[in-house]
Amino acid sequence: MHSPVLLRRQDAPARDLEAYIASGGLAGLKKAREIGPEETVRMVTDSGLVGRGGAGFPTGRKWESVRTAKDPERYFVLNADESEPGTFKDRQMIDVDPFLVLEGVLIACFATHATRAYIYVRGEYRREADLLQRCAAELGAAGYLDGLGPEGHALAIEVRHGGGAYICGEETALFRSIEGYRGEPMSKPPFPTVAGLFRKPTAINNVETIANVPDIMSRGAAWLRSLGTERSPGVKLYSVSGHVGRPGVYELPFGVPLRELLDLAGAQQDLQAILLGGAAGTFVFPQDFDMPLSYEGAQQRHATLGSGALIAFDHETNLWRVAERLGSFFAHESCGQCVPCRVGTRRQHEMLEALAEGDGRGSERDLLVRLSQVMTDASICGLGQTASTAVRSLIDAETKGLLAV
Ligand SMILES: Cc1cc2nc3c(=O)[nH]c(=O)nc-3n(C[C@H](O)[C@H](O)[C@H](O)COP(=O)(O)O)c2cc1C
Numbered sequence: 001m002h003s004p005v006l007l008r009r010q011d012a013p014a015r016d017l018e019a020y021i022a023s024g025g026l027a028g029l030k031k032a033r034e035i036g037p038e039e040t041v042r043m044v045t046d047s048g049l050v051g052r053g054g055a056g057f058p059t060g061r062k063w064e065s066v067r068t069a070k071d072p073e074r075y076f077v078l079n080a081d082e083s084e085p086g087t088f089k090d091r092q093m094i095d096v097d098p099f100l101v102l103e104g105v106l107i108a109c110f111a112t113h114a115t116r117a118y119i120y121v122r123g124e125y126r127r128e129a130d131l132l133q134r135c136a137a138e139l140g141a142a143g144y145l146d147g148l149g150p151e152g153h154a155l156a157i158e159v160r161h162g163g164g165a166y167i168c169g170e171e172t173a174l175f176r177s178i179e180g181y182r183g184e185p186m187s188k189p190p191f192p193t194v195a196g197l198f199r200k201p202t203a204i205n206n207v208e209t210i211a212n213v214p215d216i217m218s219r220g221a222a223w224l225r226s227l228g229t230e231r232s233p234g235v236k237l238y239s240v241s242g243h244v245g246r247p248g249v250y251e252l253p254f255g256v257p258l259r260e261l262l263d264l265a266g267a268q269q270d271l272q273a274i275l276l277g278g279a280a281g282t283f284v285f286p287q288d289f290d291m292p293l294s295y296e297g298a299q300q301r302h303a304t305l306g307s308g309a310l311i312a313f314d315h316e317t318n319l320w321r322v323a324e325r326l327g328s329f330f331a332h333e334s335c336g337q338c339v340p341c342r343v344g345t346r347r348q349h350e351m352l353e354a355l356a357e358g359d360g361r362g363s364e365r366d367l368l369v370r371l372s373q374v375m376t377d378a379s380i381c382g383l384g385q386t387a388s389t390a391v392r393s394l395i396d397a398e399t400k401g402l403l404a405v
């Protein structure tokens with residue numbers, strides 16, 4: 001039985017600073033201040049922590065680039081936009097342990113010499129934005145931001161409300177949104193660590209990624225590596241919804257079989273499939289439910305963990321209808337900046353509508369596959385590049401005769 005790490009205060013949330021410190025909080029920040037920025041980044045690198053926002057990029061490497069940047073002005077951004085359908089673990093993380101998240105932000109700012117921190121919270125998460133704002137103010141009033149800002153001043157933390165679009169979670173679109181423009185992605189390179197927010201070196205991390213940092217500092221890099229697998233150290237939060245008895249957020253060490261998570265979430269009935277990794281993820285069928293939930297385990301089955309969303313579907317579900325809903329989501333959320341995605345997501349949706357109604361022809365599947373290739377190869381950002389991932393996995397499954405309806 002796994003005892004929770006990130007969600008350890010779930011039953012008794014520490015939403016005031018006194019309670020947080022009384023339950024061991026701020027030990028990570030203390031340690032970071034003792035060993036200095038360079039060693040702090042080294043510990044994060046050695047722990048093997050990778051981003052939980054979907055891309056799985058090594059956090060220490062990102063921080064090191066910003067720490068060693070030439071420009072004295074640089075930023076840290078916390079990505080709490082969480083707009084992927086079926087994903088709600090960052091909201092729970094903030095709700096249960098806002099100070100743990102903020103302690104991670106302070107350590108990140110200290111390690112990268114950030115001159116200011118921005119916290120970008122999904123527009124609909126008003127309560128969580130207010131909570132973070134209040135907790136940041138408490139930390140400031142108690143002097144914990146002192147000396148973390150430029151030239152020994154207090155660090156400024158700004159909480160921003162998200163622009164209400166899925167694309168605003170993409171890092172470069174998020175920067176544009178903070179800057180006051182439409183949330184439209186920019187081509188990379190340059191990468192954010194070189195020219196990010198306001199074209200300054202910027203480290204950006206997901207809420208769950210950052211919540212790991214205080215414990216890495218206080219318990220050591222080897223501690224994180226003692227959990228999970230060699231290539232996926234640590235624990236993961238999963239947002240589980242759909243045809244399960246106990247939908248919610250679950251924490252497990254990496255490497256646990258998918259079936260175990262489904263059991264925990266009360267998936268009693270015989271499931272047809274799950275959508276793993278959110279709207280941009282892949283359909284996974286029962287013959288793969290023994291898959292270890294780790295980055296490498298998913299990769300071996302041509303799946304993706306994404307940000308850890310799982311939506312379960314029973315045998316009554318028409319998965320083409322699910323794909324049509326996903327297609328509608330992507331067509332609606334495409335920012336329209338580049339043709340493969342702007343036009344491709346619309347054409348994809350039209351074809352999925354026909355398939356969901358049962359009047360799609362075989363040629364439509366071929367066309368969907370070719371369209372998917374173009375969108376994946378030629379779209380500017382991750383939205384267009386992954387808008388057809390789930391559809392492709394469904395076509396493969398249909399070919400293998402795995403669909404019930
Ligand atoms: C369309 C799109 C939406 C995204 N939405 C989010 C999001 O809501 N939250 C998030 O942390 N990352 C999101 N990402 C990933 C971010 O661009 C970025 O990789 C992440 O914030 C980096 O943090 P990490 O290294 O800690 O994962 C999104 C990416 C794309 C392409």
Ligand code: SF4
Binds near residue numbers: 184
């Ligand atoms: S891929 Fe889609 S969302 Fe991304 S920049 Fe192009 S049009 Fe916008």
